[in-house]
Amino acid sequence: MPNVTTSLTASRLTRAVRWTRLLLHIASGLIQSAIYPHVGQRTQRRMAQKWSARLLSILGVRVRHQGILPVAGTQRVMLAANHVSWLDVYSIISVCPARFVAKSEIRGWPLFGWLSNNVGTLFIERTKRRDTARINDHIAEALNNGDCVAIFPEGGTSDGTVLHHFHASLLQPAVSVSAMLHPVAIRYTDMAGNISKAAAYFRISLLESVRQVLSQPHIDVELVFTEAIDSHGKNRRELARSAEHAIASALSLPLPHKPSGKPSDPPDEQP
Structure with missing residues (x-):
């Protein structure tokens, strides 16, 4: 398992400048999100990619990616990634524009919730088991329309040092x-290449997480796009296990164990 270290702290002036730039960028995002539904698919992808890349730059987050990026619109494409931070979404979009499945509570997040709602995020009611069927219909429709759809099958976040069991229910549209x-492996590292917990959105509030990110000199995020899995002839559980293996291998983490006494396919929670 990779080493874990604590990052240095950015200066007070750097944090103040970042806060100012962040608020201005979010304001521009609110304006763009009002336009977003009224432009074509290609323009939407460019807007989302450019805005996300700029956001990460302001936050001091540097993105590197490995592997072959899927090309949206050329085939039906679905992404399944491990989940560490709210930054995961923008990191992926900055290199591979996608529509994300998110828990319905995200709608209530200050500013970011409104932005997410206006740019095609698919929201699931995690407390309602039957809502999975509804959201799967929307995912299938989006895939058939040429959108790349991304999910976090762990159903929650970690601090980046472990991988949780992948739930299979939201992978049914890929089969259908x-x-x-x-599979996309996400890892946050420091300047020495060790795992950094600074970006982890784990047992803290969104505001606390933003403050934590802004306090770092910079954060590196590595996205590893592993070999694509053809869903033809497979079921959703086979896809979940294959994605689990691919991501665990890419991150050099042990495979997760399915929690005992739990349903095999609980409603997936997507922060």
Whole structure:
């Protein structure tokens, strides 16, 4: 398992400048999100990619990616990634524009919730088991329309040092429409290449997490796009286990164990 270290702290002036730039960028995002539903798919992807890349730059987050990026619109594409931070979404979009499945509580987040709602995020009611069928219909429709759809099958976040069991329920649309599933391994590191917990959105509030990110000199995030999995002839549980293995291998983490006494396919929680 990779080493874990604590990052240095950015200066007070750096934090103040970042806060100012962040608020201005969010304001521009609110304006763009009002336009977003009224432009074509290609323009939407460019807008989301550019805005996300700029956000990460302001926050001092540097993105590197490995592997072959899927090309949206050329085939039905679904992403399944491990989940560490709210930064995961923007990191992926900055290199591979995608629509994300998120828990309905995200709608209530200050500013970010409104932005998410206006840019095509698919919200699931995690407390309602039957809502999975509804959201799966929307995912399948989005895939058939040429959108790349991304999910976090762990159903929650970690601090980046472990991998949790992958729930399979939201992978059913990949099976239904014969999509290519691309597992994406996400890792946050410091300047020495060791795992950094600074970006982890784990047992803290969103505001606390933003403050924590802004306090770092910089954060590196590595996205590893592992070999795509053809869903044809597979079921959703096979896809979940294959994605688990691929991501665990890419992150050099042990495979998770399914919690005992739990349903095999509980409603997936997508922070």
